[in-house]
Amino acid sequence: MFIKKEINDQICIITIDRQDALNAMNPDILRELDQTIKGCISDQSIGVIIITGAGEKAFIAGADIKVMQNLDSKGALEFGKLGQEVTMTIEDSPKPVLAAVNGFALGGGCEISIACHVRFASENAMFAQPEVKLGLIPGWGGTQRLPRIVGKGNATELIIGGHMIDAHEALRIGLANKVFPQDQLLDETIKFAKLILGNGPDCVAESLRCINDSAGHSLIEGLNLEVEAFSELFGTDETNEGLNAFVEKRKPDFRN
Numbered sequence: 001m002f003i004k005k006e007i008n009d010q011i012c013i014i015t016i017d018r019q020d021a022l023n024a025m026n027p028d029i030l031r032e033l034d035q036t037i038k039g040c041i042s043d044q045s046i047g048v049i050i051i052t053g054a055g056e057k058a059f060i061a062g063a064d065i066k067v068m069q070n071l072d073s074k075g076a077l078e079f080g081k082l083g084q085e086v087t088m089t090i091e092d093s094p095k096p097v098l099a100a101v102n103g104f105a106l107g108g109g110c111e112i113s114i115a116c117h118v119r120f121a122s123e124n125a126m127f128a129q130p131e132v133k134l135g136l137i138p139g140w141g142g143t144q145r146l147p148r149i150v151g152k153g154n155a156t157e158l159i160i161g162g163h164m165i166d167a168h169e170a171l172r173i174g175l176a177n178k179v180f181p182q183d184q185l186l187d188e189t190i191k192f193a194k195l196i197l198g199n200g201p202d203c204v205a206e207s208l209r210c211i212n213d214s215a216g217h218s219l220i221e222g223l224n225l226e227v228e229a230f231s232e233l234f235g236t237d238e239t240n241e242g243l244n245a246f247v248e249k250r251k252p253d254f255r256n
């Protein structure tokens, strides 16, 4: 078991704990992570998911290089697809998945972080797509998701340079949403999770869906999706509660 799961106040903190390899991901850990996230998605008692790494050094130092050393092309395809399945599970989650990046987020670790909906980083976090230094290219979505988050120019620089950037550079290019001292990272991520929990869960899920969909659609198609999602919420308990609470000058109660 390399994945720890802790649920408090509707927030599930998933910790990847393989500290002797800086939380590098092998196929077993990928499967475990996928199952854990799917379990959180179907668990009604959970509203927000946080992914972090154990220890103070690494979020995830990448795919396990020692595993990849023994892969042939067929094995690499399976390993690549497994990592892509996990990142799709994260990105498609109707419940927000927040990355608390507490150290190295390299290669597959950076790719898992960019599949998350929001990234908060500690001051000592380091990000990179160093695959080209290993004779590889990113295989878990880096060439596709990174340009969508930081723009084509910044993504290209990171992917063909393979160099690390620190948390403040990550913040500057929009890879990290916020940066905190290491000892405040988890508390600040939980604080944001609590902020989300005060909002309508269906509205949050629909917002995530529309934002995710925006990448594959023209502006007009995306606007059509948005207006459909917007209108379908009308008449639901959640939307009634949100609108009524404002008019009645009270705080909405979306979750009971």
Ligand code: DAK
Pocket: 020, 021, 022, 024, 061, 062, 063, 064, 065, 066, 075, 076, 077, 079, 080, 081, 083, 104, 106, 107, 108, 109, 130, 131, 134, 136, 137, 138, 139, 140
């Ligand atoms: N895999 C396996 N072990 C790792 C690892 C990794 N990614 N990163 C670190 N470790 C292990 C080290 O081997 C060492 O183990 P022992 O030697 O003690 O047994 C232990 O963690 C501590 O690491 P260091 O001794 O190296 O610690 P340092 O503080 O000196 O250096 C470091 C920290 C993060 C700078 C260094 O460990 C490092 O450079 N690690 C490699 C980082 C990296 O290159 N990550 C990207 C991996 S490539 C694809 C599928 C997937 C991918 C691509 C394609 N397809 C199938 C298409 C994804 C690729 C990647 O993620």
